[in-house]
Amino acid sequence: MSLKLTEPLQRTVDSLTENFTDKIIEVYQSSGDTFIRIETGSLKEICTHLKNELHYVYLSDIFGIDRYTSDERFEVVYNLLSLRDRTRIFLKVRCEEENPELDSVTEIWPAASWNEREVYDMFGVRFNNHPDLRRIFLPEDFEYFPLRKEFPLLGIPGSIELPGTTPNTD
Amino acid sequence: MKLTDIQSKVHSTFFKEHQKKLYQSLEDKHTTIEELDDGDPLTTKMILNMGPQHPATHGVLRLVLQLDGETIEKNKLDIGYLHRGVEKIAENKTYQEFMPYTDRMDYLSPYSNNVALCTAVEKIASVEVPERAHYIRMIGCELARISSHLLWLGTMVMDAGAISFFIWTFKEREKIYDVMDRIGGHRFTISHARIGGVANDLTDEATASIKEFVNTFPNELRDYHKLLDRNRIFIDRNEAVGVLETGNALAIGATGPVLRACGFALDIRKLFPYARYNEVEFDIPTRLEGDNLARYYVRMEEMSESIRIIKQCLEKLPKGHIRTDNAKLAYPSKDEVYYSMEGMIHDFMMTDTGICPPDGAECYHAIESPKGELGYYIQSDGTGHPWRLKINAPSFTNLQVLENMLDGEMVADTVVIIGGIDPVLGEADK
Numbered sequence: 076m077s078l079k080l081t082e083p084l085q086r087t088v089d090s091l092t093e094n095f096t097d098k099i100i101e102v103y104q105s106s107g108d109t110f111i112r113i114e115t116g117s118l119k120e121i122c123t124h125l126k127n128e129l130h131y132v133y134l135s136d137i138f139g140i141d142r143y144t145s146d147e148r149f150e151v152v153y154n155l156l157s158l159r160d161r162t163r164i165f166l167k168v169r170c171e172e173e174n175p176e177l178d179s180v181t182e183i184w185p186a187a188s189w190n191e192r193e194v195y196d197m198f199g200v201r202f203n204n205h206p207d208l209r210r211i212f213l214p215e216d217f218e219y220f221p222l223r224k225e226f227p228l229l230g231i232p233g234s235i236e237l238p239g240t241t242p243n244t245d
Numbered sequence: 246m247k248l249t250d251i252q253s254k255v256h257s258t259f260f261k262e263h264q265k266k267l268y269q270s271l272e273d274k275h276t277t278i279e280e281l282d283d284g285d286p287l288t289t290k291m292i293l294n295m296g297p298q299h300p301a302t303h304g305v306l307r308l309v310l311q312l313d314g315e316t317i318e319k320n321k322l323d324i325g326y327l328h329r330g331v332e333k334i335a336e337n338k339t340y341q342e343f344m345p346y347t348d349r350m351d352y353l354s355p356y357s358n359n360v361a362l363c364t365a366v367e368k369i370a371s372v373e374v375p376e377r378a379h380y381i382r383m384i385g386c387e388l389a390r391i392s393s394h395l396l397w398l399g400t401m402v403m404d405a406g407a408i409s410f411f412i413w414t415f416k417e418r419e420k421i422y423d424v425m426d427r428i429g430g431h432r433f434t435i436s437h438a439r440i441g442g443v444a445n446d447l448t449d450e451a452t453a454s455i456k457e458f459v460n461t462f463p464n465e466l467r468d469y470h471k472l473l474d475r476n477r478i479f480i481d482r483n484e485a486v487g488v489l490e491t492g493n494a495l496a497i498g499a500t501g502p503v504l505r506a507c508g509f510a511l512d513i514r515k516l517f518p519y520a521r522y523n524e525v526e527f528d529i530p531t532r533l534e535g536d537n538l539a540r541y542y543v544r545m546e547e548m549s550e551s552i553r554i555i556k557q558c559l560e561k562l563p564k565g566h567i568r569t570d571n572a573k574l575a576y577p578s579k580d581e582v583y584y585s586m587e588g589m590i591h592d593f594m595m596t597d598t599g600i601c602p603p604d605g606a607e608c609y610h611a612i613e614s615p616k617g618e619l620g621y622y623i624q625s626d627g628t629g630h631p632w633r634l635k636i637n638a639p640s641f642t643n644l645q646v647l648e649n650m651l652d653g654e655m656v657a658d659t660v661v662i663i664g665g666i667d668p669v670l671g672e673a674d675k
Contacts, residue, residue: 106369106608133495133511135611136637140624152622154609154637158495158509161516165609186498189645197332207270212325212674214263221333228337236259 078104083160087129095121110152112167119178121166122153126183131155131164134180137190139198143224148172149200153180170200179205197222251292268292271309271321289314295659297326303400303663304670306644312656320651322644327674335634339599340366341440341576343634348434350636351672353396354389356425357614359438364519365610365621366440370602372574375566378442379520380558384455385428385437386520386612387551387558391462392421393615393667394544398469401541401664405482410472417465424458427451440600441575442568452559459555466548473541483537487650487662491535499646500639501617502547503666505531506539513613525557537665544667574600599629616640616667640673 080088088102091111098117103110113121125131136154147169156163170177179202180187191202192211199220202208209215217235219226257264271292291312297305305326311318331350335343340362347362348355360382367374399414422432428451429437429444437444447455473479489499494507504511510529514522530546532539569575572591581588604627611620617639626632647666654662 105606106371108607108609110607134498135618136620136622136635136642138622138635138637140633154620154622158511158516163517163609184498185496185649186642186645189641193641207273209266209270210263210325212328214260214325215266216260216262221330226333228333238259 078102078109080104080109081162083157083162084109084164087125087157087160087162087164090129091121091124094124108163108165110165110167112169115168115170115177118166118168119180119183122180122183125155125164125166129157130159131157133158134184134186134190135163137180137187137194139194139200139222141198141222141224142169146171149175149198151177151194151200175200176203177201178203179208181205196220199223267309267321267323271311271319274319274321290318293656297323303668305674306663306668306670308651308659310651310656310659315656317651317654317656317659320648322648324641324644324670325674327670329675331675332634332636335631337630339596339629340631341595341599344438345434345436348436349671350638350675351393351614351616351619351640351669352434353669354393354615355434356385356389356437357612357619359436360386360520361610361612361614361619361621363438363440364612365608365623366600366602368610369606369608369623369625370440370574370600372441372571372600373569374442375569376521376563377446377565378567380562381428381443381447381567382438383520383522383525384447384555384558385425385435385443387554388421388424388455388458390551390615391548392418394548395421397544397664397667398541401661401667402473402479404660404664405479407479413465414469417462420458420462424451424454427454439568439576441571442566446567447562455555456559459552459559463549463552466545466552470545480538482658482661483541483665485534486537486658487654487665489535489646489650491533493649494535494646497646497649498642499617500642501613501615502540502543503643503646504617505529506543507535508533513611513618517611519610519612522554524561525554527554537661540665601625601627601629603627611637614639616669616672617643636672636675638672638675640668640670641675644668644673 092099095117098114100112133156135156138152140150142148142150150167150169153166155166168177177200179191189211191205192209194200195202195208196210196212197220219231219234251268293310293312295310296307307323308320309323310320331346334346344359344362347358350358395414395418399411402410425435426432428447429435489507491507494504494509508531510531512529515529527550530543532542576595577588577591582592602625607624609620609622611618619639620637622635623631624633643666651662
């Protein structure tokens, strides 16, 4: 598929392919948005480059996707915004089902902190060097990761402690 | 204060591991810059749990504050008390079925939530929306913005000490509810937008009520300005309180009015115009101070900009269809459903299967909701249900800012700062 990139986006993609030739797996577009998939190992390098050289100073969101495939099951997407060029790109990395781990980007964008906690809470992807990696919505006592596809829609009975229905008379 | 001290005093009944880790993370915060604890001989230090059932936390927000006297040394936020798992629900619903759930996300401005979902689905499935529907949506979105800002204004001034003001802003909100009732038949969770357009056209009565509101509201707004702009108590409570430095604002990801009060004119309506925002004239109000008073001015000016937009929309409102006339992409009109067999089949198909974007397509579309950037990411697997639907909620983003901002503030200012951030927990907790 041929890409229809605007000039600043073209500059971004060119700069990335020039500096990280073998680290970029694919660049593609869907419904007008640009997605760049990169090697998991060079995530921090590329993020630093994007922020310092290409002006992607605003991290809008981070979210996970469960691809439900046997290899590289989880995908984490970084939603980045450049205010100077008025462009938005999506950076994608994938990780394995067994013990999914990624490097944290909180040093580059402090805003990543809560978003990474959300990804951990929902998919169980752990982030190395995260300052405070706890679950964000669900209590720590909960053992499952609800947005994984195998988690049932109705939940698992007994997985969350609830107050009794009769008043405590003590 | 040490974790062991806390644990000897707190006996939590539920989620013991959760409470332990929360207090642990409070203890660990800023440990690199903190000096050695000198044992606190005057016992001025304490840990205060605020919420989740505190009326001034605007929902079920829980703050764990470590206080030294009246100053907040450090704090941690605990959210998730309203977590309903809407993203999981979305994966099991058709796109149109999911829309009423978005009403309950940011329940102070349901209309913008509906529009955010619809625009995202229209983008991924390449649905053309008629001109008239775009303008009706813009009117609805701006009314929702005013309604949301009015609630913020009332509760924030109430947090600062003036109770009666709350009633005045609610009087105006009541009028907006009546307008919404005339537009779509619901006062609160309106669900008026549809994929491919809107549910029904504006009646003459609805148009008249919008016009009346647009004409009377600026006077009310002027009265609010008269009461608050030079009000000594209000200014003292808000000036230089909860300051977010311009240099930090982008890095910690502030969005919406909170970011604009720090000097960044970042507004999705201008940056990536959706609907027909590129055809109306409006300004983005900004301030440089980054404190609570700046946020007050930004939101107040946004309300008058919204009035300006609604007036232009009413003037420009083109004639024509209100929903795309393609039965494979949008619901057919009720006339067709009741009087033709094909219409009924199409209506049934839309309800049963719904719209099916191409397999493997992905898209992200954001709108400027009253709280900030509200984005929907959708990944399709070719069926009527999304494979993954992610909501980028502005309240969630701004609550993270709150956690960074509260350190060093006075405990009495906490409620005012929460009021200034204007979080809605239904949206933040998903």
